Amino acid sequence: MRIVLGVLGLxxxxxxxxxAFPLAKDIFAWFIGPPVLDDAVVLPIAxxxxxxxxxxxxxxxxxPLHFGIGSTxxxxxxxxxxxxxxxxxxxxxxxxxxxxxxxTLITLAVLWAVVVLAGLLRTRSARRRPM
Amino acid sequence: MVxxxxxxxTRLQDSANRAQDKAFxxxxxxxxxxxxxxxxxxxxxxxxxxxxxxxxxxxSHFIQHPAPWFYWPSRPINLYRITQxxxxxxxxxxxxxxxxxLWTVYPKLFERPAVKSLLHALERISILVLAGAAFFELATxxxxxxxxxxxxxxxxxxxxxxxWVAFGSLLVHIAVKLPLIRxxxxxxxxxxxxxxxRTTWLTSGVAVLVFGGSTIPFLRNVSALSERSNNGExxxxxxRTAAQANVVTVDSSWRLEVAGPNGTTLFSREQLQxxxxxxxxxxxxCVEGWSQTATWSGVPVMDxxxxxxxxxxxxxxxxxxxxxxxxxxxxxxxxxxxxxxxLLALRLEGKVLDLDHGYPCRIIAPSxxxxxxxxxxxRLEVIT
Numbered sequence: 001m002r003i004v005l006g007v008l009g010l011x012x013x014x015x016x017x018x019x020a021f022p023l024a025k026d027i028f029a030w031f032i033g034p035p036v037l038d039d040a041v042v043l044p045i046a047x048x049x050x051x052x053x054x055x056x057x058x059x060x061x062x063x064p065l066h067f068g069i070g071s072t073x074x075x076x077x078x079x080x081x082x083x084x085x086x087x088x089x090x091x092x093x094x095x096x097x098x099x100x101x102x103x104t105l106i107t108l109a110v111l112w113a114v115v116v117l118a119g120l121l122r123t124r125s126a127r128r129r130p131m
Numbered sequence: 132m133v134x135x136x137x138x139x140x141t142r143l144q145d146s147a148n149r150a151q152d153k154a155f156x157x158x159x160x161x162x163x164x165x166x167x168x169x170x171x172x173x174x175x176x177x178x179x180x181x182x183x184x185x186x187x188x189x190x191s192h193f194i195q196h197p198a199p200w201f202y203w204p205s206r207p208i209n210l211y212r213i214t215q216x217x218x219x220x221x222x223x224x225x226x227x228x229x230x231x232x233l234w235t236v237y238p239k240l241f242e243r244p245a246v247k248s249l250l251h252a253l254e255r256i257s258i259l260v261l262a263g264a265a266f267f268e269l270a271t272x273x274x275x276x277x278x279x280x281x282x283x284x285x286x287x288x289x290x291x292x293x294x295w296v297a298f299g300s301l302l303v304h305i306a307v308k309l310p311l312i313r314x315x316x317x318x319x320x321x322x323x324x325x326x327x328x329r330t331t332w333l334t335s336g337v338a339v340l341v342f343g344g345s346t347i348p349f350l351r352n353v354s355a356l357s358e359r360s361n362n363g364e365x366x367x368x369x370x371r372t373a374a375q376a377n378v379v380t381v382d383s384s385w386r387l388e389v390a391g392p393n394g395t396t397l398f399s400r401e402q403l404q405x406x407x408x409x410x411x412x413x414x415x416x417c418v419e420g421w422s423q424t425a426t427w428s429g430v431p432v433m434d435x436x437x438x439x440x441x442x443x444x445x446x447x448x449x450x451x452x453x454x455x456x457x458x459x460x461x462x463x464x465x466x467x468x469x470x471x472x473x474l475l476a477l478r479l480e481g482k483v484l485d486l487d488h489g490y491p492c493r494i495i496a497p498s499x500x501x502x503x504x505x506x507x508x509x510r511l512e513v514i515t
């Protein structure tokens with residue numbers, strides 16, 4: 001099983017490398033940049049926030065806050081693709097023609113309302129739990 | 132002096148090493164989620180998401196660039212809509228999964244020594260390739276869904292090439308880690324680790340919720356970042372406008388050319404309207420992931436082929452009035468031309484086609500990418 005997977009993987013990898021080789025110069029920054037950004041910026045920030053949440057909040061709030069922070073980061077990335085468009089196609093009838101900034105802010109407001117509600121409910125439930 | 136230089140260098144090296152060890156010493160990863168039991172579980176879902184993405188992406192590539200051995204059916208009519216929708220949804224869901232997976236193994240980045248052996252070095256390089264290719268696919272794919280291109284390369288070519296790199300390195304990674312994955316997936320996990328996994332699944336769900344409305348109809352009014360709205364002409368989004376295609380007006384002198392085995396026959400729009408009309412609810416399913424069903428009326432392509440004496444099931448080259456676009460000429464395979472729901476559409480939702488939707492007529496066929504549903508049709512040519 002492992003040998004089959006390994007051989008198929010190496011074959012696919014070699015085919016992909018052959019296809020990608022002529023584009024190497026153009027795609028290099030988009031190939032190396034995101035993992036470096038992830039390791040050097042995104043994950044350290046995630047670690048610091050995680051540390052802050054662990055240090056300054058109670059257990060009941062921990063996971064709702066992690067969920068809120070993680071989802072905010074993902075929503076922010078997805079919002080960039082629609083809201084920041086100097087290289088994008090202009091809006092067309094029915095496509096890319098919504099107010100993405102307002103939509104994102106409303107989504108974040110709903111998300112954080114859910115986070116606060118979950119935190120409060122978990123706190124209440126923790127207080128009621130017999131020691 | 133000459134004798135002391137190596138000593139100074141050694142001291143400097145020692146103090147640099149001490150400083151480095153101190154710095155790494157500060158990085159104490161105490162979180163319970165840096166654990167192979169968590170990694171193997173997130174990794175399994177990430178592997179599933181990437182496999183769906185890869186398979187559906189390769190299918191989409193071959194539908195647009197068919198190899199002689201490739202077969203793509205015309206039914207069910209929503210098949211391409213489902214596969215391409217699954218492509219985009221699984222890609223978006225994979226973004227939080229990838230970041231969570233990398234977070235669970237983050238301490239490994241600071242392992243000392245950085246390279247233990249040649250095999251270890253190769254493994255670390257292969258993981259960099261996997262991470263690079265995975266991020267490349269997810270980042271460029273998301274920007275493409277938004278039709279936003281902050282790079283100089285041609286997206287379809289690069290996305291397809293790197294997909295093979297990503298999937299190949301994923302398979303190699305699984306082959307290397309399979310015993311570990313099996314071992315740790317069997318082990319129980321505690322409440323904290325379970326909470327991390329639930330948070331990851333929920334974050335993936337949020338990503339799908341805010342982005343998936345273009346693909347999943349009931350999310351349309353919830354997804355704030357869905358690329359499509361309900362503002363399109365005749366209730367349908369327009370991916371390429373007539374102005375973009377340089378098709379400004381089409382007057383009454385327009386004739387459809389149908390080249391068959393007995394020469395070329397011309398049809399006016401009135402003649403087409405007088406032929407047997409078929410009305411069908413068919414989806415437009417775009418490669419960027421959005422889709423929408425609409426009611427189309429027009430002449431079945433099989434009737435036109437019959438009218439010019441071409442055998443049923445012939446492949447047809449469709450040419451547009453658009454002169455310069457990448458998709459101004461497409462090929463309808465025999466499996467589609469023999470489907471009675473493959474139409475040369477004249478009407479949309481009971482009204483004459485808007486110019487932006489392809490007036491005077493356009494192709495609409497079941498289970499085909501939107502870019503191949505040629506608009507402003509000028510000529511049909513039987514090629515087999």
